[in-house]
Each structure stands twice: as structure tokens, then as C-alpha cells.
Amino acid sequence: MPLVEIHTQPDCQWGIWRIEEAWPELLRGLERREAHRPFLDGIRADGRRTEWLAVRALLKVMMGGREPAVAYRPEGYPYLPDAPDVHVSFTHTRGYAAAICARTPAVGIDVERPMPRILGLRNRFLSPDEEQLIAGPDPDDPLRPTLCWSAKETVFKMLRLRSADWLRDVRLLDFDASAGRLRLREHLTPRADIFTICAAVYPDFVLTRGVGREDSSIDEE
Numbered sequence: 001m002p003l004v005e006i007h008t009q010p011d012c013q014w015g016i017w018r019i020e021e022a023w024p025e026l027l028r029g030l031e032r033r034e035a036h037r038p039f040l041d042g043i044r045a046d047g048r049r050t051e052w053l054a055v056r057a058l059l060k061v062m063m064g065g066r067e068p069a070v071a072y073r074p075e076g077y078p079y080l081p082d083a084p085d086v087h088v089s090f091t092h093t094r095g096y097a098a099a100i101c102a103r104t105p106a107v108g109i110d111v112e113r114p115m116p117r118i119l120g121l122r123n124r125f126l127s128p129d130e131e132q133l134i135a136g137p138d139p140d141d142p143l144r145p146t147l148c149w150s151a152k153e154t155v156f157k158m159l160r161l162r163s164a165d166w167l168r169d170v171r172l173l174d175f176d177a178s179a180g181r182l183r184l185r186e187h188l189t190p191r192a193d194i195f196t197i198c199a200a201v202y203p204d205f206v207l208t209r210g211v212g213r214e215d216s217s218i219d220e221e
Contacts, residue, residue, distance in 0.1 A: 004096075006062060012211045014100035014109060017058040019050055019092075026053035030060065031067045047094075054097035055090045062101060077160050089157050093205055102211045106195075108157030109209040114146040125149055125166035133175045143201065148172055150208040151182045151197040158195060158210050161188050182208070 006015035023046055027033045030053065043049050060067040068080050070088075080086050089108045090099050100109040122131070122145045134144040152170045156163055163169040173194065174183040180199045185192055194214040200207045 011104070012100055012102035012107065012209075013062055014209055015058050015062050015098065016111075016207065017054050017097045019054045019095050019097060021050070021054075022046070023049040023053050026050065026057050030056055032056075032069065035069075051092040051097055055092060055099055058097055058099050059088070059090075059101075062099060073160075075160055076162075077157065089154075096205055098207060100209055100211075104212050105160075106158045106213050107211050108154040109207070110150045110153040110157065111205050111207045112146050112150045112153075113205050114142040116140075116142050118142050118145050118149060123167075125152060127167060127171070130172040133172055136177070143206070144175075144177070147182065147199050147201075147206055147208065148175070150206055151184060151199065151210075154197055154208045154210050155184050155186055155195050158213075159186055159188060159193075163188065183214075 004016040004018045007013065027036065027040070030036065036053070040049050043052070056067060056070065059070070069082050070078050071081050072078055078088050078090055080088060085103060086101050087103070087105045087107045088099060088101050090097070091110045092098070093111045093113050096111055098109050098111050100107055119140065119142055126134070126145065126148060130148065134148055136144050152166055155170045169188050170184050170186050172182060172184050174181070176182070182197045182199060183194060184197060185194050195210050196214060197208050197210045
């Protein structure tokens with residue numbers, strides 16, 4: 001089984017699946033395969049089918065071996081109609097899928113591959129102050145900008161909101177590389193909530209995840 005790891009913690013459960021199968025093999029392992037066929041028939045790219053099914057294969061393992069039904073809100077985020085108290089977030093990149101489940105609606109997860117091209121885009125999602133926070137020994141290393149991009153993506157998922165302004169709508173407050181922690185404040189709602197995002201660095205990708213909000217009143221800018 002290509003399952004990389006599953007973590008069960010007091011506030012959540014999350015897992016990573018290394019995708020080694022073709023999509024027909026993943027489909028055969030799912031109980032709801034007939035329900036999936038109309039969606040799969042509408043996708044031309046085999047890679048997209050494989051990633052979509054890998055998320056469901058991972059979720060099945062996380063749920064104790066029974067595949068849950070997955071639906072999507074009009075805003076585009078997933079939920080489990082048969083388990084309304086369980087909130088989920090999914091993500092995938094080439095070769096990997098990940099998922100997180102929690103009892104709080106504010107939950108998000110993201111995986112990204114550090115690529116050099118992100119260095120040319122950093123001024124679109126990192127302010128000069130944020131650049132100083134993440135400054136490392138090698139300015140040409142894409143790892144730290146990728147972690148920040150991924151953390152902001154995770155916060156947007158936790159908010160269940162989309163953004164066209166990654167530079168201003170979520171701002172980095174603190175970057176602790178040694179602890180694998182990033183703190184960010186959102187500016188999309190009147191609450192201006194603060195989120196602590198956990199980060200993990202793997203050989204060929206990074207993963208960020210978050211559960212719940214901080215009390216933003218205790219850390220005013």
C-alpha cells in the first residue's frame with residue numbers, strides 16, 4: 001500500500017498518500033466507484049483522475065476502511081454529508097495527495113513542490129516585511145517562499161474564502177523555521193483572525209496544515 005503516513009492528534013487527523021497507482025486501480029479499491037464514474041468521465045487528463053481518486057483512497061483509510069461520501073459547497077470546499085460534525089480539507093500535487101479531518105470548521109491542508117519559478121513570483125504574495133521574516137542563508141532557495149505560499153493557501157481553505165490578493169488578504173506575522181510554525185493574520189473578514197500553521201518539509205514537497213483560530217485580540221498589529 002502506498003500510504004506514506006497518518007497522524008492522529010487531539011484536534012485532527014491528517015495523512016499523506018504517495019500516488020503510485022494508475023487511476024483504474026485506485027477506482028477499483030473504492031466502494032463508491034459507480035458514483036464516481038460520471039465525474040471521471042468528464043475529466044480528460046489521467047493525472048487529474050488519479051489525484052482526485054487518491055484523495056478518496058486516503059480518506060477511506062483515515063475513516064477506518066469505509067469510503068465516505070464527499071460533496072462540495074457552492075463556494076467549492078468539500079464536506080462529508082453523512083458526517084456533518086467532521087470537517088475536511090484536501091490537497092494534491094504531482095505524486096502525492098493529502099487530507100485532514102477535524103471537528104472544527106476552520107481546517108485546511110496544502111502540499112506544494114518547491115520550484116525555482118516561485119522566486120520570480122514572490123513579490124505577488126510577499127511584502128518587504130514578510131521577505132525579512134523569511135530571510136534565509138540562500139536567497140535563491142525556493143523552500144521558504146514555497147512554505148509561505150502554502151501557508152497562505154491553507155489559511156484561505158480554513159476561511160472557506162477565495163482571494164485575488166495574496167499580498168494583502170493574508171499577512172505573515174511570524175516564521176519559525178526550526179519549529180515548523182507560521183503565524184498569519186487574515187484581512188478578509190472584520191475579525192482579522194490569526195492562524196497558527198504547522199509546516200513539514202519532505203524531500204520533494206512541503207506540507208502545511210492548520211486547525212482553529214487564535215484570539216486575534218491578544219496580538220494586535
